[in-house]
Amino acid sequence: MTLNTAALGRYRTMRRIRSFEERVGELFLKGESAGSMLHLSIGEEAVVGMTDAMQTGDTFTTHHRGHGVFIGRGGDPSRMMAEIAGKEDGYCRGKGGSMHIADRALGHLGANAIVGGGIPHVVGAGISYRNAGLGQISVAFFGDGAMSQGILYESMNMAALWQLPVIFCCINNQYGMGTRVDRSADHHDFPARAEAFGLNASRADGVDVEGVYTAASALAHAARQGNPGYLEIDAYRFYGHARMDKSPYRTLEEESEGRARDPLLAARARLAAAGIASEADLGGIDGDAAFEMDLALAHAIAAKPPVLSTMFEDVYAPGTAAPRPQAERLTAILSEGARA
Ligand SMILES: Cc1ncc(C[n+]2csc(CCOP(=O)(O)OP(=O)(O)O)c2C)c(N)n1
Ligand SMILES: [Mg+2]
16 A cells, blocks of 8 residues: 555545544434433544554554544444444444443454543453464553553553553543643653653654654554553544533633644645645545445434343353343343233
8 A cells, every 4th residue: 555545544534533423423412322421532533543553453442432443443333323322233232332332353342431441451462462472462542531540550560561562542632521631640741651661652743643653653563572652642622521511611712722733634634735635535535424424323323222131141241140130120021011
């Protein structure tokens, strides 16, 4: 693949992420989302620089704002949207939703709603990859909020000590809910923290997906040799923490400056200026993405919900029964339904 084709591919993925997030926001507003929370990653699309630096067989975990990462790793928007709508043909048969989606086939070891919760899982994956020697890496994606979680530092320490093929990727969108990053950490040169543990550390401008890709590729290459890394992507969360948050803690000036740092529009302008794609080519990509996500939204709304009797399937480890009170309650509901 030429460099230009790869850059155009990254633009396409970013556009698909933006369109997915817009449509999933509509799903929520239509009251069709199964969960009460929805975290959009609009403004953070340059994460595609990291997902593109990964290879088939690599694995990852995400935080609660992980739609973009999953699409970057090949997630099917239709199955993702169906999952968020709580439908049977979603990735987790409608039981995971946005914040607990997972798919072993694509290397998605799980989104996690606990801040920092998915970070140690990549260390475990890294131990098995190091032992198997197959050259895979595992990447934890998380937000700046996790930079104050102890589990991150235990994980960094182990990864460095045991030379594990892992990358810690922090999407620093400047806020953890309503708290700006300089109010949650006195010293927020986060790459310096990672270096102190012995990791290779880089910071990349989240407006520039190609810069993210360059930094991520170098870290991924080193991680495959057993030199773990940390990548920080500096971005801005365009909208509220979750769908209902109107961000009263930010000024309108700050928001409009933040939204002007748009990685999608920056990539589009760069491709056009470099003559890599014409306005018609780019418009075609935009239109295709919108159409794809319109279909995903329609599919999610029309798809069937799971049948009640399957409520506990895939929820507990194989061979483990559901807790007795819940199981009895389900049996009672099903038998009442049968009598009615
Ligand atoms: C351990 C823990 N503490 C608090 C929360 C509540 N909480 C949910 S999201 C969030 C902010 C996370 O911020 P960040 O990690 O920067 O991710 P972002 O939402 O900005 O993508 C908090 C505090 C939680 N889910 N888990
Ligand atoms: Mg944040």
